[in-house]
Amino acid sequence: MLPRVTTETAHEWRQQTETTREPQAEADDEWRRPGPTPEQRRVDLYAGLAATAIALLSLTLARSTGTFALGPPPSGVEQLIWTVAVPLPLIWRRRFPAVSALAVSVAFIGSQVRAVPEWQLSSWALFVAIYTLGAWGQDRRLSRRLRIGVIVAMFAWLGIAYMLSYSEITAETFADAVGPVPPVLAAIVTGILVNALYFGFAYFFGETAWVAARRQHELAEQAERLRRSQAEVREHAVVGERVRIARELHDVVAHHVSVMGVQAAACRRVLDKDPTKARTALASIEETARQAVDELRRMLGVLRARDGDPEGTRQPAGVDQIAAVVDRAGEAGLRATLGVYGDPVPLPESVSQAAYRVVQEAVTNALKHATGASLLDVRIRYLAQEMEVEVSDDGRATRPANTDGLGLIGMRERITAHGGQLEVGPRTGGGWRVRVRFPLPAGGVV
Known part of the structure; x- marks a missing residue:
């Protein structure tokens, strides 16, 4: 597939893209997608090498069939160099998306200028490079500008290619044309439509992948915040329960123990002199101890009680x-x-x-x-x-x-x-x- 678009189409498509951006786009520009994992880098390496091997196979088949749609090809060594130069940068596509996209774009235009017969897989390599720049570009503004720049450069080159090939059009070129549209206009419109879809999908899918990654990141952050919040709530609940238990124990135990201590001291002082008062004090200690035990049982019953448990419904003091x-x-x-x-x-x-x-x-x-x-x-x-x-x-x-x-x-x-x-x-x-x-x-x- 040979991309054929115009700068006017690129400008209109860019305006449509910018008008559909949400107000949150400026905030999105601040987010940086984490780089690829080691496993993803290995996948890119193997995929890039595989694409290069397939491109060499495509070149071999094109040369074997004599299909030279772009014109007379250069020497075989130069064909090999350009064929390898287009897909090979994909081995760094997620690690260095901007560099990879620029390298693929320059190599693609160079192979077109030199009329290298292998352009099918090269076109897909360009598509993947633009997509990856949109999906993995760290700086969103730079990523958008580079993609638009690459598309404009492609349009400029294709415009030049149209002008150079216009002089070669003869009466026999469209001898079989039977439609109502002039043949030259029909060819231009067809190229515009095909390439608008080509670059539009590459741009759109890249943006979609980046937005999906950002949403996943936000969900992960929300899940982590929720986990921390739940942990804090649990911790606060435990601390609050400990404070409540400590307060209740202090209120119940300290009062009764203090009263028993005072009564025991009074009993000790009058034990020999006034046994009657001593017995009264001991009885009071006994009663206070019984009340302390009752209050402790009540408090423990409240702490242990569940909803509907009769022990938890006992009226407090x-x-x-x-x-x-x-x-x-x-x-x-x-x-x-x-x-x-x-x-x-x-x-x-x-x-x-x-x-x-x-x-x-x-x-x-x-x-x-x-x-x-x-x-x-x-x-x-x-x-x-x-x-x-x-x-x-x-x-x-x-x-x-x-x-x-x-x-x-x-x-x-x-x-x-x-x-x-x-x-x-x-x-x-x-x-x-x-x-x-x-x-x-x-x-x-x-």
């Missing part, structure tokens, strides 16, 4: 159980009081549980760290738009508030989750105070 916490503090030796101010309103279960845990943690800290404390005052206030919980004592803190302690961290997490505010610090006149405000839901105040 809430504001209604704050009185029990205050009573245990009284049993530990403090003069503990509980005051409720305002009209109680129904609270969301999560807010009620958070308030209970705050009081439990504050009482635990008072038992552990408030030296010389004799009074513990717990107050719950139902205001117009919020509920306030305050726990204060009259002792001396043995150390400053540890902002990194697990108890305060858990307290802040619970309060922040409900949009509340936390105040922790020394109280005017001595002692320590923990004050929390939870906003009440709209319409929640009775």
